[in-house]
Amino acid sequence: SQQGEEDPQALSIQEGENATMNCSYKTSINNLQWYRQNSGRGLVHLILIRSNEREKHSGRLRVTLDTSKKSSSLLITASRAADTASYFCATDVDYGQNFVFGPGTRLSVLP
């Protein structure tokens, strides 16, 4: 079964609004990553958060990690139409280089 599960499966918001996506996982991890995939493209790494970190920022992105709840969230502030994409969380397997990707959240930002 998949390690990470994103929620919601799909999200539609207006430009300028904030978008929040959640990821839950089952077993202990060393780190968790978020990726973006534009339609017809490969995945692009957004941000990595380690198990000893609680929050991380990168531009308009904010990621939180709660290891006690085995969950993470990705917040995109002041969304733009260009943020329209699928977003995936990925958790490491056995603390190695192998990651398991969740099914993703499809974000639509309407102009």
Place this chain on the structure above:
Amino acid sequence: DAGVIQSPRHEVTEMGQEVTLRCKPISGHDYLFWYRQTMMRGLELLIYFNNNVPIDDSGMPEDRFSAKMPNASFSTLKIQPSEPRDSAVYFCASSGTRGGIYEQYFGPGTRLTVT
């Protein structure tokens, strides 16, 4: 750096034919991953290599699938014989462990259609 390079970008073939997908990882990366993405099953890891050695191939669907990495700059994923259910987008990704960097860099993918 040109990033991860995959070829071909699109492949249409008939059932029963052999298909070979190619990947050139980012120079200096010591991990290479092959994924398959479909609407039904999402992104699935097929196999990954470390320093050209296959580490985990448990995701390879069946014996019709095989992957090789003869050197640090080239890998192939072969399907023989191909079946319609193999239709998917196949991604290659690479990563490097120097400095503890784990993010994977994905290629643009190969869209395979088996008729």
